[in-house]
Amino acid sequence: MACKGANMEFFLQLLVNGLSVGLLYGLSALGFVMIFKSSSVLNFAHGELLTIGAFLFLVLVTWARLPIPFAFLITLIGCFTLGFIVERLFLRPLIGESLIYVIMLTVGLASMFKGLLLFVFGGNLHTYPDFLPEGLAIHFGAIYVPPVYVASSIIGIIFLLLFGLFFKYSPQGIYMRSVADNQTASLSLGVHVKKVFALSWAIAALVAGMSGIVLGIINGTNVHEISAIGLKVFPVVILGGLDSIGGAIIGGIIIGLLETFTGGYISPSLRDVIPYIVLVFILLVKPYGLFGLVEIERV
Amino acid sequence: MRKLQFHPCGNFNERYEQELAIFETDFGRVWLWIGLFVLFAVIPVISGPYMLYVLNMIGIASIAAIGLNILIGFTGQISLGHGAFLGVGAYSGAILAISLGFPFWLAVPAAGIITAMVGMVFGIPSVRLKGLYLTIATLAGQFIIEYDLVHWEGLTRGTMGIILPTATIFGMELDSDRSFFYVIYICLVCIALIAVNIMRTKYGRAFIAIRDNDRAAEGMGIPIFYYKLLSFGISSFYAGIAGAIWAFYMISITTEPFTLGLSIEYIAIVIIGGLGSIPGAIYGAIFITGLNEILRWATDIFMNMGISTGFGLNLAALREFVFGLVIVLFILFEPKGLAEVWRIIRSNFRLWPFSY
């Protein structure tokens, strides 16, 4: 009986861990979906955007010793600006070029950013000072949810709502979707397409920066580890459908649960590939992901 | 004897053979023979061991890059799993040689065939997937193969790696860079010729049709799934050959090199060389391998300098940065790649001094 109880506890703890890791993945994927939704660009530099956010915060908090909320705000503004600049310098000349060039450009950018970050910070682990109040933690019987996970869940849900509303109802959100849909038609109606691209990169970088901070709080900041999360974003967004905000969160949760349960019950080494294996099978059954828009093609 | 033709003078073909010729003029053919002579008779003699090593790496990269260019540049299916296929080739070559005692000349093509089959398996998602979704599926393939190479220890000995026997061919031991140079470049020449010719057949035209518009191609009666699979097969066959030769050349292999980074490097080769151009794949391989060597060399120098100052440690990071920068600059300024640069230079020479 005791054994069964322990089993149950183990299961629940895995469930909670999975959920919170999943929410984190979903949060990291949000920015990625933003860019894809407005400009159909698959951003391989997303992991590096996360890392830049995490390290900018690190610099502001530990080196410049700014107060936390202030540092948080400046990091977000910095990331926003960075996204804007990246779009302006690198992506804009490629408007209208074929897919593979854009993909490769982001791969090149990823490599550049990673190189720079490694150059400045090295491959070591850095940590933030502890600042989240312990009161945020949730104790549920023997199950313990650390404050970071609670905070990241709250942030994740808030942003999910914000973006959902933004895309569904705000004019800029609708223009972004229209540009993703048919660029020429948006131009003919006076949508400022370049502004839309710039804005979506800026917002994506902002969200990425914030997710980077949360990731940094949990595991500390390490260039290699955080940028690797950028690759985990792919199964997450594909599962959810590349263009669905809600899908990104749900995809994140599915991947998170999958990982922790495989790690807990089957083998820890299988943990990192299982998302990809599941991904292939899901794609075979549902080629546009679970919540992605089916491509409406008329010849 | 007819007069040799050195300049194309308009597009006037009188016989079908002329249409079918690879080289429009005798000029090109003469250059080809001169080039082959220099390649096989002069270069190996004058190059030192390090130079030969670099040339061999270029040759191997070219073989794999030609394969990837068939898939990406001609068929339009973007694959992020080429590095893993190279690994499959290397490991199947090694395992065949060790466990079944296959000789070198048999192990390499066999590895190619095995890799082609694996490639086709991972090409299956292309039935239903297109564009970005397919790219991600190949990314999944990359991770799954990588995992298998590390964790299928009964077969691959995991992270321990495999030591291969010395390759022999026709009773000769391939134990020097020079002997491998001949093997690699004979392979490369054959494989490049085969690739050029495939692109001129019905298969090549079907690939190009699928790249340009797969729905229209299907409407024209091209069984697109069959051809997509075939393209995956051919491309990974090339990767398998390259991987197996690489394994024999390196003598010992581990799972380490065959990561996503390698796949990306190959896409970079294909793009920098020029999508949809077989010579382009070779130019790209020369460029990237050369860049890698130069960066490694620069890193070494700075490392030695930096031992006293502690500054040299991070130069590996700078290497990554330069690599990314080169890709970005190429895409921004010459997206058609080195093949296009070469074409422009050549036609400038030919048309000089009247540029029109």
Add this chain to the structure above:
Amino acid sequence: MTNNILLQLNNISVVYSDVIQVLKGVSLAVKKNHIVSLLGSNGAGKTTTLKAISGLLKPENGKVTEGSIVYDGMSIQNSAPETITRQGIIQVLEGRQPFKYLTIEENLRVGTATRWTRPYKKDIEMVYSYFPALVTRRKALAGYCSGGELQMLVMGRALMAHPRLLLLDEPSLGLAPLVVKEIFRIIKRINKEQETTIILVEQNANMALQIAHYGYVMENGKIVMEGKAKDLKENPDVKEFYLGVGAGGMARSYRDVKSYRRRKRWL
């Protein structure tokens, strides 16, 4: 008198990719509150003319190389589409290009891009009053709507911007005759009630000349004929080549085939 003219094209040439010349000196004038129709066979340069006005040449690597386009006293050739649309020139693209993944109502809202800070509810009601067929489909994805609905949708979308000059590119393309009639009736109404000036490019010359005030005929990148719509309709050449009515009635004996010789005497 010139005050009356909203848009004037003075001898413009358009070249694509620096090599392909499509328009070779096109001049036309559009009076305020008029419907002007632009007729011509395929490849005559009608769509290019519209794109030259709306600034959409740029994404296709085209350029106005000579001449000027004067709209309301300002010269607008080669301006960015963002600026031109904000002056009140909206083009409805050929072949109905809806935003497939947006609902009908969201599609309409994209039309407010030129003035997105102002309220839009009333305008949507206005569009629905012109195109009542859209009301029942307002929550449907545009990708799943019929051709007729889509044509109404793209026109409604353009109306949302309150255009002063509306450029319509083949609104009747691929639609059933009854729907075409309906669309043209609505165009006429829009012109009257919204005081919108309209340039109408059409293959269906008969319909176009019925509602237009003035017409131009294009051929090979040039304007070859112009006149009041009524006059054009009576012109024997237009009749034969665009309206499909043989000169001198329907009877065509073998001898009349000679009339082919007379074909297009303006060339």
